Amino acid sequence: MHHQIVIIGGGNAGISIAAQLLRKNSKLDIAIVEPSDKHYYQPAWTLVGAGTFDINETVRSEASVMPSGVNWIKQKATGFEPDQNLVHLSNGDITYDFLIVVPGIQLNWNAIEGLPGTLGKNNVCSNYSFETAPYTFEVLKSMKKGRAIFHNPSTPVKCGGAPHKIMYMATDYFRKHGILNQMDIQYWSGGSRLFGVPKYEKTLLEVVKRGNIQLNFSYNLTKIDGPNHKATFVGFGEANKDQVKEVEFDMIHVTPPQSAPDFVRNSPLANAAGWVDVDKGSMQHTRYANIFSIGDAAGLPTSKTGAAIRKQVPVLVENLLAVMNHQAMTSAYNGYSSCPIVTGYGKLVLAEFDYTNTPTETFPFDQSKERWSMYQLKKQVLPRLYWNAILKGMM
Numbered sequence: 001m002h003h004q005i006v007i008i009g010g011g012n013a014g015i016s017i018a019a020q021l022l023r024k025n026s027k028l029d030i031a032i033v034e035p036s037d038k039h040y041y042q043p044a045w046t047l048v049g050a051g052t053f054d055i056n057e058t059v060r061s062e063a064s065v066m067p068s069g070v071n072w073i074k075q076k077a078t079g080f081e082p083d084q085n086l087v088h089l090s091n092g093d094i095t096y097d098f099l100i101v102v103p104g105i106q107l108n109w110n111a112i113e114g115l116p117g118t119l120g121k122n123n124v125c126s127n128y129s130f131e132t133a134p135y136t137f138e139v140l141k142s143m144k145k146g147r148a149i150f151h152n153p154s155t156p157v158k159c160g161g162a163p164h165k166i167m168y169m170a171t172d173y174f175r176k177h178g179i180l181n182q183m184d185i186q187y188w189s190g191g192s193r194l195f196g197v198p199k200y201e202k203t204l205l206e207v208v209k210r211g212n213i214q215l216n217f218s219y220n221l222t223k224i225d226g227p228n229h230k231a232t233f234v235g236f237g238e239a240n241k242d243q244v245k246e247v248e249f250d251m252i253h254v255t256p257p258q259s260a261p262d263f264v265r266n267s268p269l270a271n272a273a274g275w276v277d278v279d280k281g282s283m284q285h286t287r288y289a290n291i292f293s294i295g296d297a298a299g300l301p302t303s304k305t306g307a308a309i310r311k312q313v314p315v316l317v318e319n320l321l322a323v324m325n326h327q328a329m330t331s332a333y334n335g336y337s338s339c340p341i342v343t344g345y346g347k348l349v350l351a352e353f354d355y356t357n358t359p360t361e362t363f364p365f366d367q368s369k370e371r372w373s374m375y376q377l378k379k380q381v382l383p384r385l386y387w388n389a390i391l392k393g394m395m
Helices: 012-024 042-049 133-142 162-176 198-210 306-324 372-390
Strands: 002-008 030-033 038-040 059-061 071-073 077-081 086-089 092-101 146-152 183-189 214-216 219-225 230-235 244-248 251-253 291-293 337-344 347-353
Touching (some): 002 012, 012 306, 012 372, 042 372, 092 306, 146 244, 162 337, 183 219, 291 306, 306 337, 337 372, 347 372
Parallel strands (some): 002 030, 030 071, 146 251, 183 214
Antiparallel strands (some): 086 092, 219 230, 230 244, 337 347
């Protein structure tokens, strides 16, 4: 098989890129390699876990979002030979003139001992999968008192705010049901601080104070004993290096450690950290001029969010078309990312920032304040925009 442009991945990035390319030139020969039957709107899973969004509204068939005119190759990519312009698939090979690598991120559930066997039971929950997100709300509803732990790994994760968004929603849930003073809420994070942009972190620290939440930084979750409700954390900071803490819980929300998919991580396309090695402005590979990458698998020093993809797609499209036409690339990405951080039911802080962690806000008001209007943007507006405009290449 040979195609002019081969896109690895049919998620947000792959579908949006194909749609925008075909809007610019409907004659392009584009193939998307994507094994999945289903396409998910993952940003709503926090709201699913908090009981305010229907999980079935977050899934559609992959066929329904595939742009017309694209060749859908329903296989897994397994490896790359960029010197031969070749991609290995689960059943055969495909060659290309230009390659776009956007397979998303890999959730490494097995990296935490005992997690796969206890996830979705024993009050061990995670909003990071379609199957388990609804269980988070089942657990919330069952709580009357005790210790609720919310965990964030030390690896990059998709939507860096998600591990603590559900904590704020849970805290508000406990408050609304009159049991907040019966709850011991703890945040155990592999990060060194709550949020990387001081303007927004200031508000979030107030939310933490309001919920009497205990913060623990520079810890990795290494083991979960679900039946006995125990979690083991190991410190790796200067002050807590190799300290082992065994913590009992009544509920725990786990965010799995994440990485680029193995077939990317172990390929010639990867940088030292295992992500696709691209220029952070142009989205072009640093060694192979006919390869581009954006999104969660790309080695870009910014938060891995759908909002970042929305700004990366047009840059990639412009620059790829320029390279195809033997012209200079002129489009550059500034690192824009956005994190709509729900801080309670009907409250949201819309964090928007660039590579330098400088706020780059859309609205003419202070977005570090908790707002009902921004909560409605996340719950009502953004899902519709995703299905009806972003995936159709109109954003």
